[in-house]
Amino acid sequence: MVLHIHQPVGNFGHVFERAFARSYEPFLSALEEHEKIRLSLHVSGPLLDWIADHHPEYIGRLRRLVNAGRIEMLGGGYYEPILTAIPERDADGQLPLMAAELERRFGVRPTGIWLTERIWEPSLPALLARNGVQYTLLDETQLPRRRRAAGRDARVLRDRKTRRPRGGVPHQKRFALRDPV
Helix, strand or coil, X not given: XXXXXXXXXXXXXXXXXXXXXXHHHHHHHHHHHCCCCCEEEEECXXXXXXXXXXXXXXXXXXXXXXXXXXEEECECCCCCCCHHHCCHHHHHHHHHHXXXXXXXXXXXXXXXXXXXXXXCCCCHXXXXXXXXXXXXXXXXXXXXXXXXXXXXXXXXXEEEEECCCCCCCCCEEEEEECCCC
């Protein structure tokens, strides 16, 4: 299970607070009660900053679950950018900024990232590999099983896991990066 929570830079304080009270806090309380549940979590940089400033105890609770192996923190662009829509040097700054912040707050450097809006472009594997990203999550329909380019196998990703909830409807796949061909 992967969860993503986000509030954009500049959002009103009451919006952050309402989302925290109605969603983020009750979810964490429920998760703490159900010890068998393991999940991956992405919290955007602006929301992480707001929570640290307004509800620092929440960060401590998350850290305990991370340390217990119940939550895997996902990295990503700190300010939730669409990585292919910003200059490459900025994208190269966003990923390590978020990774360093997660390591500082939770003691673990993320190996995977949440891709904003799950927008995939062919240029992303090089950016992600350059920044130490081992995997990302995409909707199942975003990549074909195999692509051929100039007679060579140009696939740079390999399918790792398909999560199928009851009813058999696939939601997301986890992909691990390989060296580009």
